[in-house]
Amino acid sequence: MKVQLFIPCFVDQLYPTTAFNMVKVLEKAGCTVTYNTNQTCCGQPAYNAGFWDDSRDVCSKFIKDFSGSSTDYVVAPSASCVGFVRNYYTTLFENTAQMRDVNQLQARTFEFTDFMVNVLKVEEVGATLYTKATYHDSCAGLRECKIKEEPRKLLSHVKGLELVEMNDVETCCGFGGTFAVKFDPISIGMADQKSNNAKATGAECIISTDLSCLMHIDGVMRKKEMGLQTMHIADVLASGW
Structure with a gap:
């Protein structure tokens, strides 16, 4: 399994150890993990504050940063950020040329535990x-x-x-x-x-x-x-x- 790491802003800035531990577990489960250092925010804060145009700009960058093969999964230690990508990108990019990329990204973006259990079919890691x-x-x-x-x-x-x-x-x-x-x-x-x-x-x-x-x-x-x-x-x- 090829996994692109999606590390949310607050995890990157305040809890980086959690990100490293997620990598540790994913690699033990047999995944090849990569991290795009160009990644920034998923766009959720601006969206929730009502700045949809600004959010769309940030989300467009996110889509570009996590472009890749349909077999490459995007995994994050945050249901909040994953939930935003899965459920709200459709609203932001409805009737746009980016909608195809959005649909593909949503289908391969997973919260960490969801990915472990439902994609990798792994429940025990020896913890x-x-x-x-x-x-x-x-x-x-x-x-x-x-x-x-x-x-x-x-x-x-x-x-x-x-x-x-x-x-x-x-x-x-x-x-x-x-x-x-x-x-x-x-x-x-x-x-x-x-x-x-x-x-x-x-x-x-x-x-x-x-x-x-x-x-x-x-x-x-x-x-x-x-x-x-x-x-x-x-x-x-x-x-x-």
């Missing part, structure tokens, strides 16, 4: 992590990428990991990009509820496919000194080997 954890379903993963069982299947094979489900697991954490800035009291309240539900499970760690969610939840938990840590699933799967 070991002795901890009790709970899993957070990101809105983008659950609703835009239709991911629910895939991360749980992967986590079920991690030696030493006890996974417990929290109440209201499918409820939003409150991040939502600019939502957290424009409606911060609501956003904080939602993260507070999510962190309380996680704490009530007795877990020591919250795992998710999306670092944007984890960053938001982690900020609230640190403020409350709750003692829980957060981990991206790629970091979990790269543990112990």
Whole structure:
């Protein structure tokens, strides 16, 4: 399998270790991984802020940066960014000459756990992590990428990991990009509820496919000194080997 890495802006700038761990897991699963250093943003922030023309310019560059064979997959450690490419590029490029390229790109772009389970057919990578954890379903993963069982299947094979489900697991954490800035009291309240539900499970760690969610939840938990840590699933799967 040939894989082009799509590393979202915040992962590149704030959590690069997660990107390297995703590469580690993909290579162990037999993939040939490449990274185009010209890549930038997928265009989601501008789109969500209402600047559709600016977003389209960024998205056009993204399409060019990830052009390639229909057998080359594009894989990212973010359901949010993948969900945007899959679901909103169609709106931005409807009735344009780029639509054919958009359709091809959407068909070969995958969130990391979705790619591992549904394309590679790999659920066990030999990871070991002795901890009790709970899993957070990101809105983008659950609703835009239709991911629910895939991360749980992967986590079920991690030696030493006890996974417990929290109440209201499918409820939003409150991040939502600019939502957290424009409606911060609501956003904080939602993260507070999510962190309380996680704490009530007795877990020591919250795992998710999306670092944007984890960053938001982690900020609230640190403020409350709750003692829980957060981990991206790629970091979990790269543990112990």
